[in-house]
Amino acid sequence: MNVAQTQLQNSGWQQALVSSIEVGIVVVDKSFVVEEWNQFMQNHTGHDVANVRGYSLFNFFEDLDKDWLINKCQPVFEMNTPVFMIWEQRHYLFKVGTARPVTSPAEYMYQNISIFPIADDSGNVERICFLVYDVTDHAMSKQRIEGLNNRLKEISRVDGLTQLFNRRHWQECFEREYKLAIRHKKPVSVLMLDIDHFKKVNDTYGHQAGDAVIQSISKIIKKATRETDIAGRYGGEEFVILLPDTPAESAFTVGERIRKASEKTVVTHEDSEISVTVSAGIAEFSPVYKQPLVWLEAADQALYEAKNAGRNRVIVTASAAE
Template sequence: MAIDSSLAEMHWKHDLLGSIEVGIVVLDKKYNVQVWNQFMENHSNIVPGMIQDKCVFDVFPDIDKDWFMRKAEPAFTLKSPVFVIWEQRPYLFKFDCNRPITSPVSHMYQNITIFPLASLSGAVEQICIIIYDATNEAINRLGVQELNAQIEEISRIDTLTTLLNRRYWLEQFDLEFKREKRTENPSSLMILDIDNMKGINDTYGYPAGDTIINGLGKVIEKATRETDVCCRYEGQKFAVLMPDTPVANVEFLAQRIRRLVEKFTVVHDQINLNFTISIGIAGFIPTYTECSQWFKVADNALRQAKEAGRNNVFVAE
């Protein structure tokens, strides 16, 4: 009768471990596997007999051994449970994602709990790891984060040129100005404007003007560095902030951009259109108290370039 009772108990425990929708792994002090339930078998394709009494790090070498042992130590020594969520570490056991083929992730995200298993003497000889499939939660959270990042990115961009828009550029300009006030580095500001834009719009229409604006945006993007902060400031006017760059270097670049634009042709409704630009340049001066002063000096330099006959570069004194 006692044997039948033991078999019955073993059966329901096995049935429980097999039907529960979480992973259950029991490890001894040497991190050898003692229990490996059906969930773990299903997702790893490793049956209990293949992993029983084997070190989990030997079977799963991609587990960060030092990290996991640090996490498990409080369970062994302090009898304290440990929790690790997927945002801290995406997974402990790298299992394939069993979501539909359209799922945006390739692996299962996991939350894990490590808790002590005390023997009759009270000593902790084993720990139990419970693995929860947190993939749905992760997909939803990551999806929201990605959407928010896309919205934030869109809010910074000028849709016609894909350069920064005026609002976001002014924020960066103000930050750079404050940095310049602290460091007094030789940074420069360049303002570019398409010559005779009104004549272009009147002759060919505003869509042609937009094509030209878009073309200039591409020239500026290709000619400047990743560290330069470029924007379509308004209408046909562009601004380029060049941190840690002296005016002499910027004047060389401005002339290069001017010549590139002079030779550049855009096509609108099968019509080849050419245009020129004027550029004003101003270096940072430590006596400026507001960034608007710096911008005004560069804008006045642009006006002088226009007054000198357009298709010019003028550097503020």
């Protein structure tokens, strides 16, 4: 067998290998003109090698960021150094459909990309090779796990009935805000709120009706507070709201907004219409509160005073108002 026949035979099995491998192989020159395009790329892009070879890569992928890719490939050409990209950095290089469009939840193929220099006999890099790995299943699995972890984290922080923060998480936020208040010396207020005569609601209409009332008040609280405010269910029919950058006077306005909206709200449960009111106590942060719990107890004391004064009212603790 002569040299030409041997080269031809070697070329044949090499071509067969390149065509059958389950990895995308794309070879381009310095102008990003395609020189090699294997079967994997043909199958997933719909572009035949005969139609792609000899043309710029950018002709076939309009959403491919030309400037970004040229910059990314620069060290491969100039420094003879490979470059790698994982799907977490960029979901894909070539936007193509998934290998299993019917069963896969992904809209497109997630890809890991390796870019290798191809040097000639003189060591000059005149072309580079893209290796395209389909990592869609791995990406979907990781995203599902992350989604479940985020959901579990959210569940651990949120009260199931009201969708406000639960007591444990709210307490953590409160203690952190207490430390910030000492350091930054900005006005911060805490509002404690309670549904008036709630036991009577449960005794008269049942616990499901009581839950409906709690949910109704929680919606009013969400509507009356800002994104930066931290509202939680403290226990039973009691709620707490942390109001950063808010002096007692402004917190009183928030409390009145909630009180008036609650007073006007009628909760319909089965054939019953239930009206309730709320009472609230407010304490603005003061350095005299040496512990977070002391600050919270000041708001609780103001709430107690609101109850004793006839309910359906908002009272600011005297020490916070001074």
